[in-house]
Structures are given as C-alpha cells and as structure tokens.
Amino acid sequence: MTTVIAFVLMFGLLVFVHEWGHLIFAKRAGMLAREFAIGMGPKLFAFTKNETLYTIRLLPIGGYVRVAGEDPEIVELKAGHHVGLEFNESGKVSKIIVNNKSKHPHARVIEVEKADLDHKLMIEGYEIDEDEKLYFEVDPKAQFVLDEKETQIAPYNRQFASKSVLQRAMQLFAGPLMNFVLAMIIFFILGFIQGVPVNEAKLGDIIADTPAEQAGLQAGDEIVSIDGEQVSTWEEFTEIVRDNPGEELDMTVLRNGERQEVSVTPDSLKQRDVTIGQIGVERAFDDSFIKTIQFGFTQTYEWTKLILVNLGKLVTGQFSLDMLSGPVGIYDATDRVVQTGFINYLMWTAILSINLGIVNLLPLPALDGGRLLFVGIEAVRGKPIDPQKEGVVHFIGFALLMLLMLVVTWNDIQRLFL
Known part of the structure; x- marks a missing residue:
C-alpha cells in the first residue's frame, strides 16, 4: 500500500506540474483552456473555476489541457438549426440552447439563417412562423x-491558432x-535536507565497528592517494575500495592540513554474484546555501545530459527496446526505491520529472516536441x-x-512476472 500511495503521489505531481x-x-496568452485533466478515462472528481473544468480521471496514464481550437468545436451553428436564446442584462445572447428547448421556457426560439461565433459574434434568424429577420449580438462568454x-463558446481570439508563433x-x-x-526544486530540497555531496574524496561519518574506525580514520579526512595512486574524487576512492575486498590498502590522508599514512583492509561484502570491498565510511556533505543552490542546477544538468546520452544510444541501436520501461516497470522501480528511504524517493521523482520533460520534447507526432516542430x-x-x-x-x-506503450508494458510484465 505504501508503494501504491507513493506511486500515485509521484505520478500526480509529475503530471500536475507538466499540465499546469x-x-x-x-x-x-488569452487562450480559452476548456479542461485541465489529471489521468485519462472516466471522471472521478470535477469542478469548474475561471472558465476551466478541472478533473481527476480514473486511469493514471497521463493528463492533458484542452485548449479551444485544438479540437473541433462541440457545436457548429448552421442555417436551418432551431435554437433557443437566452440573454444577459446587456441584451446579448448568453445561452444558446441546442436541444431540450422545452426545459427552457423563457428562451427565445429562432431558426438560424446565419451565425458567426468566431469573429463577428452574431446570430441572424427568424422566429418560428415570422418573416422579420432578427439580428442578435452574442456575448464572448x-x-x-x-x-x-454548458460549454463556453470560443471566439477566434481565444483559440490556439489565433495566437502568435511565440505564444503557441x-x-x-x-x-x-x-x-x-520541478526537478531543480527537488534537488534544492535534497540539498537543504542532506547537504551537497562533496566531490573530493572527503570522509563524512565513520560507522562504528568497521575497518575505517579500526584504522583510525576520522570524519573530515581527505583521501589523497591509495597505494601510491593519486585519488581526487569520491568516485575514484570508492571504486578502489570496492575492487579490493580483503586486500590491505595504504592510504595517504590529509587531516587538519597534515598528511598521515593509514592502512585499511576492506571487509568483503557479497552483492548478488559479486564480492565488493567496504570500509564503513559515508560521504562528506557541504550544507552552505550557495552550494545548495548550485546543486539544484548542476544535478538537473547532469541528469539531463545522462538521459540524452542514453537516448542517443537507443536511437543508434546500442540499447535495445527491451531496456525501456513503461508504467509497470516504473511502478516496480518505485517499489524498490521507496524501500530505501524518502531521500532516494525524492531523487527518483526528480529523475523521472527530467525524463518526462525530455521525452515530451522529442520531435514526435502527438508529443509537445512534435507540435513544436509544426509551429517551427x-x-x-x-x-x-x-x-x-x-x-x-x-x-x-x-x-x-500507444502501440509502443503496449510493447514496453508487455516487456515489463514478462521481465517481472513471467
């Protein structure tokens, strides 16, 4: 149940921010946004505010904003149509009753001869069995x-196509x-919660009863070299430790400006089919405000670059389609991430948000990138x-x-359950 709630909240946040x-x-831009929807399928919850219908729908597979002019208008008035008209205090048409006119006894019923609800906002026609042509101004709303x-009309100046190329x-x-x-904000939050990981091979907390404590390593120590090999980053340090389980390592440590020599023998830890070394240290973090702000930007950039590189490998055939994951695969990954803690859950949400942004910018039909291509x-x-x-x-x-989604989902089901 925890995973279900975490997945729904994460999905809802990603879609909400995107559609918002x-x-x-x-x-x-002055467009008429008819509907703001989270999810697809039947409506579970709905309310209207400031011309827009807000809905939550049953199927958690996306969302949308329906803007006037992107789809054919619901009703098109043509000559010969019989409609009922109701008016506002200014004498302009406020309601056009298309059917069930008997339920609106105060409506004025006419036969339409001509109507322009895009530009001139007018209706011409005759009352039943009358010869006098009548002209009615229509309220823009x-x-x-x-x-x-009830569905609000959409004059041309409220439609998507009426706006400039830049606005669209x-x-x-x-x-x-x-x-x-959203990804940047989440990384900002992570920076404030845990600090920013230091790039250098600098030690944070030392775990009790581990090789690191037994060797006398201390929080704040910076690893300069191991077995004479220069070490400059945390990744280089951890890679050497992982690759040498049970092997004594001679480390040169910078402590309070002075170099010291320390020997450490990593424990052997079995992970799946591989044995790795571990000495029991945590990474140092910087909690300064400037570093935290930078962390939001740098992490978003680094993950964007990584995802684009992997996407390029998919296009060039270096990755196969089987490596893609759909909703089922994302749910399974979310289940595993949730079990590792809230920090990793936030990180996962940020990464998926970047993924969603990149995928939607691909120049493929039906995606935002495809529609941007047509505007370009x-x-x-x-x-x-x-x-x-x-x-x-x-x-x-x-x-x-949709076909690709079905294939990817089937691959997820085979990989996880069959």
Whole structure:
C-alpha cells in the first residue's frame, strides 16, 4: 500500500506540474483552456473555476489541457438549426440552447439563417412562423447548452491558432519546462535536507565497528592517494575500495592540513554474484546555501545530459527496446526505491520529472516536441500547415505511441512476472 500511495503521489505531481505549465501559459496568452485533466478515462472528481473544468480521471496514464481550437468545436451553428436564446442584462445572447428547448421556457426560439461565433459574434434568424429577420449580438462568454451541459463558446481570439508563433511555442514548451523546474526544486530540497555531496574524496561519518574506525580514520579526512595512486574524487576512492575486498590498502590522508599514512583492509561484502570491498565510511556533505543552490542546477544538468546520452544510444541501436520501461516497470522501480528511504524517493521523482520533460520534447507526432516542430515549420514557411493534415499526422503518431506503450508494458510484465 505504501508503494501504491507513493506511486500515485509521484505520478500526480509529475503530471500536475507538466499540465499546469501548459495551463498557465495558455491563460497568459488569452487562450480559452476548456479542461485541465489529471489521468485519462472516466471522471472521478470535477469542478469548474475561471472558465476551466478541472478533473481527476480514473486511469493514471497521463493528463492533458484542452485548449479551444485544438479540437473541433462541440457545436457548429448552421442555417436551418432551431435554437433557443437566452440573454444577459446587456441584451446579448448568453445561452444558446441546442436541444431540450422545452426545459427552457423563457428562451427565445429562432431558426438560424446565419451565425458567426468566431469573429463577428452574431446570430441572424427568424422566429418560428415570422418573416422579420432578427439580428442578435452574442456575448464572448456565451454558453452552448447541449443535453443540459454548458460549454463556453470560443471566439477566434481565444483559440490556439489565433495566437502568435511565440505564444503557441511557449504554451507547448511550458509543460516540459515545468518538469525541469520541478526537478531543480527537488534537488534544492535534497540539498537543504542532506547537504551537497562533496566531490573530493572527503570522509563524512565513520560507522562504528568497521575497518575505517579500526584504522583510525576520522570524519573530515581527505583521501589523497591509495597505494601510491593519486585519488581526487569520491568516485575514484570508492571504486578502489570496492575492487579490493580483503586486500590491505595504504592510504595517504590529509587531516587538519597534515598528511598521515593509514592502512585499511576492506571487509568483503557479497552483492548478488559479486564480492565488493567496504570500509564503513559515508560521504562528506557541504550544507552552505550557495552550494545548495548550485546543486539544484548542476544535478538537473547532469541528469539531463545522462538521459540524452542514453537516448542517443537507443536511437543508434546500442540499447535495445527491451531496456525501456513503461508504467509497470516504473511502478516496480518505485517499489524498490521507496524501500530505501524518502531521500532516494525524492531523487527518483526528480529523475523521472527530467525524463518526462525530455521525452515530451522529442520531435514526435502527438508529443509537445512534435507540435513544436509544426509551429517551427510555420515560422519558417510564414504560413501554417493545413490543420487537417497536421491532425492526421498527430493521430498516426499517437496510435504508434500507444502501440509502443503496449510493447514496453508487455516487456515489463514478462521481465517481472513471467
């Protein structure tokens, strides 16, 4: 149960931050954000605030922000349609009742002759059995009422396509950007909680009843060399210790500005099929404010670089598709991470956030990166690509991504359960 809660909270946070980025930049650009959803499938919880429907949905496999103009509008008024009209205090149409007009006895029923809800915000038509043509102004926030559900109209200036190339690009880029920001914040928090790992081979706490304590090593000691081999980083130090179980190591230690010689014999520790050396020391940490701030940026950069390198290996065939993990694999990894403590859980969340940001920026159809690619092509051409053609590309891309997700998930299930 602990793993389930940890996974749901982590998933919810990653998706929330990503979609929140899309939402904020959409609203700043004046777009009408119809829905902000966490999860897919049937609604579990919903409320409306400031024109946007906020929902939590059943299936924890993603989320979305639905912006007006990205999908076909729900209702298109055409000549011959019979609709009911209700008006606000300014005399403008505030509600357009599409069906069940009998439930709205105060609505004025007309037959539509002409309507423009994109630019002119007007409806022309006739009352039933009347010859006089009537003209009605429509409020920019008027609601369609279909099956007793209200949906706000979207004038063209509130639609995604009406905005500048830069505004649309920022709205698409904002989701992945917020994932990188979240990772930086988590690394900041980790830095404040535990301090920043010192790069040098400097010792932190010495564990009792271990070879390190028995040899007289002390917290604050810096390892300068081992068996005459220069040591400059913590990684070099730990690698030598791990590779020499049961072998005496002569260490040169810098303590209070003076060099001292210490001999240590690492214990032998069996890990799976490998025996490694261990002397019982912890890494030193720096808890200065400046180092903590730097840690947030440097760790985000280092993990981003590492993920991009591995992604490149996948593209070039150095990694196989079997090495990818889907939701099942991520859940299993989360289970193992949760058992190692809260600090590692935070680290894992930050790494997954960077992963999510990078994957969404890939120039693949249906992903943010794919849509950014089309916006970029438009900027170069000076005119947009046919929306129908772009929609077909994104649909095919989405179908292929779902197929890839099924393959990866099946691989996870085979690896873990079969």
